[in-house]
Amino acid sequence: MASYTKIKANNKQGYKWICTLEGPPDPLTGKRKQIPRRGDTQKEAFARAQAVYDQLSRGINAKKNKSLLFEDVAEEWFRVYSKGKVKKRSIITRGVEIKNLNKHFAKRKISTITHRNFQECLYQLFEQGYSFNTISGFKTTANMIFKYAIKNKYILDNPTTDSIIPVKMLTVAEIENKDQLVEEKYLENPTDILYIRSTFLQECNNL
Template sequence: MKGHIRERKAKKGRRFEVVVDIGRDPYTGKRKQKTKSGFTSKRDAESFLRKWLVELDENRYVEPSKETFASYMEHWFTSHYQKRVKESTISNRKYAMDKHLIRENPFANKELSKITTEMIDALYNDKLDEGYSTNTIRKIHQLLNQAFKQAVKWKKIAHNPVIDADPPSVKTKDTVIWSFDEIHRFLEHCKEERHYITFLLAIYTGMRRGEILGLKWSDIDFKKKIIRVERTLIHIPEKGYQLSSPKTFKSRRQVPITDYILNELITHKEQQEEWKDRLGGTYQDNNLVICTEQGTFQDPRNLLRVMKRLCEMANVTSICIHEIRHTHASILIREGVDIVKVANRLGHSKPKTTLDTYAHLIPNDQDQVADIFHNALMQKKQPDVSIM
């Protein structure tokens, strides 16, 4: 590539302009040039020209985009992002983008190429001051990073300003779990409830709420005593509840269950048959284990209301269904079950996730470590070999 510098006359003295030839337009055949003006000294212009030529030769030069941040985000989200994530994720992320990055964002209408790391950090601080959780701000950060990363790939900007941004660390709340006594009291008070089997499955399997509500009878192997987690119940705005694939690859798993749970499931199935007989042709048989008396999807919000009422009746700590999952995991860990086995049962993508969440519950046997090492070494001690 060739380039040169030309002098321009200005009211305040001489000005220099850098001009670079970048080939010819493949359609018109006309020569294409890039220019940069406003240099007050020829030396500065020459220095910029050398840098510019290197960037062009190495295909690193990016023509700064005039597109506004808000316009780019809308385009990126609809043409790229939403085609690569699950439908349930789209609605959550779209809400976060519209609210935090477009409607309530001071740099929403600035040019994409002029967004700086300082502006992004200021946005995070504003959200903190407004009372949003650190977890919400981290999700905003992840969305921004993905969007700017793609802008670099599309050569709309030269650098991703989110890389150097400093989002707040996520502050985790103390995990609230039930004692053994509370578990027994709660189950005793909900035995006559239609949702007894729902809470029983949550306590005995540690499955996610959506996984339990999406469970079908075909997912239960009564001979092998396992539940196959194949789907989950999700809510899509304007579409309602529907079944979807599990949260992650590891979420698709097999959960062993006991004879006690199998017998309770059989009893529940007999009750469902009574619903079918009573309603006849109006019953919607979707083969669901947990459903309404009409056979339709169970609304999770109703489940929440039932659980709150039962917690008050049983006089136990008021927790949500996800905290029943924490209770299940905590009991397994305190009983000495290997962390990898617990992770597999819960459907965590990595054992590290389980360890990070429940590390404080793992029994501290540090006092025994020295003895364990010493005993192992002594057992492997080689007999003395005399020298001839």
């Protein structure tokens, strides 16, 4: 059950609300802890307190995990991944992909990386000229890192979920040129030409 306290504040309305919830019991001591959070409205204060409650109830220690950087979690995951039944080439590839991901997120606290942040990363990789397959590899590695973080209760959500890999849109001129090249390729193939001729002569004989 939530309780509310009205306090003075230097905002337009001159006051704020503190919402206090009873947190879930500590898994070690069994004791409950109060969760106070403030907001401009009771609704806002409750939402903030509830978010903390949800984290604690799922075993997420927000205070402890607040300082975890992406590069630290990525390194931790890579150590585990490297010791599994994977090919040496896959290990090398994942290592390269982590280096690229670190260019975007290394010093970011992993709990603050959002879906929007990750989608922007994919856009930037696309603009830098990386191929679809290469970007797909980056996304796969990031997905495994964030899944590892969720499994170890470092974060709640996976920011790679539903992210989209950009693709190059062909212009009308490029499409027409591509069709022309395909047409020329088949017409220049001697085997295809002989087949077309034999089919034509056969049809003429059947007339």
